[in-house]
Amino acid sequence: SEVQHGSNSFSSSADSRLETLPSLGETIVLHIINVSQPITGYQIRKQFIRTTYTRLSFGTLVPMLHRLEESKFAIRVPKRPTESTSYKWSLTRDGLKELESRLALMAKILELSRR
Numbered sequence: 363s364e365v366q367h368g369s370n371s372f373s374s375s376a377d378s379r380l381e382t383l384p385s386l387g388e389t390i391v392l393h394i395i396n397v398s399q400p401i402t403g404y405q406i407r408k409q410f411i412r413t414t415y416t417r418l419s420f421g422t423l424v425p426m427l428h429r430l431e432e433s434k435f436a437i438r439v440p441k442r443p444t445e446s447t448s449y450k451w452s453l454t455r456d457g458l459k460e461l462e463s464r465l466a467l468m469a470k471i472l473e474l475s476r477r
Contacts, residue, residue: 384464388426390414392435392453392461400439400450403427427451435460 387410394409395401401409403423410418430436435457438449453461 384460384467385426387418387422388430389461389464389468391423391426392430392457392464395436395451396453396458396461399452401452402450406451430457433460 390410390413391406394406394413398405398409403420406427407418407420407423410416410423427436431438433456434454436451437454439452441449
């Protein structure tokens, strides 16, 4: 089905493609891990809030980190005996490639929006 909005029309197939676009929140988390790895979940949350001025609960962050781990984009780094946290997060090579791909997509979107 098609929906009219001004001079644009949107189809349901376009809606399904939108659902497959990467999450902005996950992209920001990948970036934070990349620039600060290895990094704890607490530090990721703190940097996310500080840079986006948006709340991020651990109830949202922890499942997101587990999805990134299941996708082989992030890995848990075991703690050192002297550290109190159970583990820290780092990007994998695939995670870095995914981040670069997402940032390129965002750059393309921003470029198109300036036209």
